[in-house]
Amino acid sequence: DSGVTQTPKHLITATGQRVTLRCSPRSGDLSVYWYQQSLDQGLQFLIQYYNGEERAKGNILERFSAQQFPDLHSELNLSSLELGDSALYFCASSVDPGLRNTEAFFGQGTRLTVV
Amino acid sequence: AQSVTQPDIHITVSEGASLELRCNYSYGATPYLFWYVQSPGQGLQLLLKYFSGDTLVQGIKGFEAEFKRSQSSFNLRKPSVHWSDAAEYFCAVGRRGDYKLSFGAGTTVTVRA
Numbered sequence: 001d002s003g004v005t006q007t008p009k010h011l012i013t014a015t016g017q018r019v020t021l022r023c024s025p026r027s028g029d030l031s032v033y034w035y036q037q038s039l040d041q042g043l044q045f046l047i048q049y050y051n052g053e054e055r056a057k058g059n060i061l062e063r064f065s066a067q068q069f070p071d072l073h074s075e076l077n078l079s080s081l082e083l084g085d086s087a088l089y090f091c092a093s094s095v096d097p098g099l100r101n102t103e104a105f106f107g108q109g110t111r112l113t114v115v
Numbered sequence: 116a117q118s119v120t121q122p123d124i125h126i127t128v129s130e131g132a133s134l135e136l137r138c139n140y141s142y143g144a145t146p147y148l149f150w151y152v153q154s155p156g157q158g159l160q161l162l163l164k165y166f167s168g169d170t171l172v173q174g175i176k177g178f179e180a181e182f183k184r185s186q187s188s189f190n191l192r193k194p195s196v197h198w199s200d201a202a203e204y205f206c207a208v209g210r211r212g213d214y215k216l217s218f219g220a221g222t223t224v225t226v227r228a
Contacts, residue, residue, distance in 0.1 A: 002158065033215065043205065043218035058215055090159065098212035103149065108158035 003027065004107035006091050012113045018079040021110045025072055025093030031055070032074040033094075033104055034066055038087035049074055050097040081114045088112075117142040117208050121219035128196050129227050136191040136222050138206030148189040149207040149216065150180055159205065165189065166211075176200070201226045 003026035013019055025032050034046040036059075045058035049068035060066075063081075068074040078085060088111050092104040118141045128134050140146055147166050151159040163174025170182040180191045189206060203223045207216040 002160070042220050043207075045215035045217070048215065056215060092159075103161055103164050104216065105161070106151070106159040 002105040002107060004091055004093050004105050006089075006107035006110050008110060009108065010111045010113075012115060013081060015081055015083060015114055017081050017114075018077065019081065019112065021076040021078070021089055021091075021112070023074045023076070023091030023093075023107060025074070025091075026105055029093035029095055029105075030072065031094045031097050031104075032068055032072070033092040034060075034074070034076050035090040035092065035106075036087045037090060037109070038084075043090075046076070048097075055097050078112070083114050086112055086114045117146065117210065117217045119206050119208050119217055119219035121204075121206055121222050123222045124220070125223045125225070127225040127227060130198055131195050134191075134193045134196045134200070134224065136204050136206075136224070138189045138191065138219060139187050140189065140206075140208045141187065142208055142210070144210060145184075147209040147211060148180075148182060149209070150174065150178070150189075150191050151205045151207060151218075152176075152202045153205065153221075154202045162191070162204075196224075196226055198226045198228070200224060 005024040007022045030051045033048045037043045046060040048055040066076045088109045090109045092106045094104040120139045149164045150162040165172045165182045203221045205221045206219040209216045
């Protein structure tokens with residue numbers, strides 16, 4: 001168990017809908033990362049938050065957004081869902097905003113299926 | 116930009132045999148290197164990491180990896196594979212102070228009895 005908790009584990013929804021994925025980082029970790037794992041794109045970095053503020057953006061669509069709350073949990077919001085958004089979404093957390101001799105710990109992921 | 120190549124999409128190995136998974140990276144400075152394992156239906160578990168120092172790194176589950184700067188490689192090895200090692204393995208590269216990891220496409224390992 002990495003200590004990173006993601007809910008829900010599975011989500012099935014229809015095209016055009018909006019969903020929210022939730023992540024609770026390890027205790028003491030201030031940085032949260034979101035990754036998408038799809039068959040065609042592999043594992044791709046989406047976005048990072050550090051202590052409530054957006055730190056970096058990767059290949060995140062405009063239909064997607066995220067935030068980190070004062071208690072440090074994070075939510076990834078996916079809207080106007082398309083079939084191609086079906087993927088495994090991972091959250092990871094680390095102590096600091098960059099990789100300074102630490103590593104990121106990954107949650108179990110949320111499997112999103114868009115039908 | 117950093118990138119990672121895992122040349123082998125799928126490897127089949129007999130239980131008890133040795134395993135080597137290849138990883139090549141493209142990066143302008145000294146990278147931080149990682150190997151993660153993903154079992155079916157599971158999340159990513161860190162096997163080992165290299166930040167600096169000794170280029171031979173020991174990890175969990177009997178795995179080790181060697182950083183070879185001259186070859187831009189970070190190959191993962193295990194002397195004797197167990198059936199429970201069947202999984203997908205990802206090599207990743209990052210850098211100090213950076214915010215993200217770049218992952219390879221993964222290598223699926225099948226273990227036959």
